[in-house]
Amino acid sequence: MKHVLSISLGSSSRDKTAEAELLGERFIIERRGTDGSLATFERLMTENDGRVDCLCVGGANLGLHCAGKFYRFREIARATRNVRQTPLVDGAGVKNSLERRTVHWLQERSVVDFRTSTVLVACGMDRFGMAETLDELGANCIFGDLMFNVAVPVVIPSLPALQGIGGMLLPLVVQLPFEWLYPTGERQDEIIPRFHHAWEWADIIVGDFLIIRRYMPDDLSGKVIVTNTTTEQDVAELRRRGVRLLVTSTPVLDGRAFATNVLEGIFVCLLGRPAAELGPEDYLGLADRLGWEPTVRDLTEPAEEGTL
Secondary structure, X not given: OEEEEXXXXXXXXXXXXXXXXXXXXXXXXXXXXXXXXHHHHHHHXXXXXXXXXXXXXXXXXXXXXXOOEEEEOHHHHHHOOOOOOOOEEOOHHHHOOHHHHHHHHHHHOOOOOHHHOEEEEOOOOOOHHHHHHHHHHOOEEEEOHHHHHHOOOOXXXXXXXXXXXXXXXXXXHOOOOHHHOXXXXXXXXXXXOOOHHHHHHOOEEEOOHHHHHHHOOOOOOOOEEEEOOEOHHHHHHHHHOOOOEEEEOOOEEXXXXXXXXXXXXXXXXXXXXXXXXOOHHHHHXXXXXXXXXXXXXXXXXXXXXXXX
């Protein structure tokens, strides 16, 4: 049995363990939060090196891609430096493959029409695959990287502008404490509505769910959200706010849409090769074998009995 362990800087209240069988291989899939403690994060990474089949960086990224360059987060690199035996992933391979396909899948099946919609991308530098694909489709996008990550109340109006700002700021940003940039620990449980004008403008909201959740307004009537990991409680929150459709690019396992880092860990185990050797075609080919499709939930329909 393969053991995929995601160690997250996020809240332990979102912890989950599930079992699944994929292509004849049994998996234990575990998410373990450290409540924002880098020391605990580093200790668990070190202790589990060589003990599990894949270690996944949750609630953080190893780094960010922008305009063909990779910028590594100083704190996360230091906290994972002792992982030397077990494959280490953060979801970037899935973001660059399955999340791109998710956008095309939704467009081709007329689930949504990105070409005629206004789209708020919560953090384009984190979802670079989606950002580039939306731009290729001609979607009318704005990017919330400055608003949601560094609290600068400025909308980034285009992908070229995002890439230009990223090239200037990322060399500095990746040196900052990670908690300044992304909700960690108990902050993941807080909702602080901000930047209402951006939410009101958008028909579709795309990106990391914890960023969306932290700043979403009380009223999201009629909106479509395309995101990654959601719990049943998250789905209930979105239903109460009037969200029309919830799309997750990762499959739902035991009531939970796990994060991209977990899905990448599963793929690395099934493919039997290090993430550094895998390209988009590897992830997409395996997704086809698994019968992968995004999960689309109509939140205007009443919740099924026993679900949220």
